[in-house]
Amino acid sequence: AHVVTDACVKCKYTDCVDVCPVDCFREGPNFLVINPDECIDCTLCVAECPVEAIYSEDDVPENMQEYIALNAELSQIWPPIVEKKDPLPEHEKWALVSGKKNQIER
Template sequence: MTYVVTENCIKCKYTDCVEVCPVDCFYEGETMLIINPDECIDCGVCEAECPAGAILPDTQPNTEFWVELANTYSGQWPNITSKIAPLADADSYKDEAGKYDKYFSSKPPSGD
């Protein structure tokens, strides 16, 4: 089992989860974070820390897509190991549905 970051993270990118991860298995994209499934030790501490409720165990229904996304981008995006500010207007996007099709970016963070 591993934990996955789901659509709720897109356009929010809160990093409370990164701060508590004991193995630094989070990776940062332009619009969301992911968890590397090969590095996650299944401790679950990140799940409770996510203000957007975006982190779930991969045993939950409909998480296969997010595991595949993490497998793809954990080798392309930079590792993130400390808390940073969320995206601008994150709170206004927190509960929006359908964010993947509207806002997902395969790019790494811009470095602004």
């Protein structure tokens, strides 16, 4: 499956959801995740994300490995998102910040 990682937190650009052929993105208050049971690894979303938050599960960087389990967990809780919307208000500022995992709202 593909995995949404740190860069998305507090930005949530949502360009990714428009291209997913199986609508497997799920939306939380300030982060998106991919349902790993539904993702067919088409790779289309990877290039859409302006902050390069999406990786194939096999290519998730070492310091973001915990996002694999987080996508699996939160995708069971959060509702689907299938259309692009405006990014979060402070996306420009937060796009430059890393290590945002503890700021994810549930």
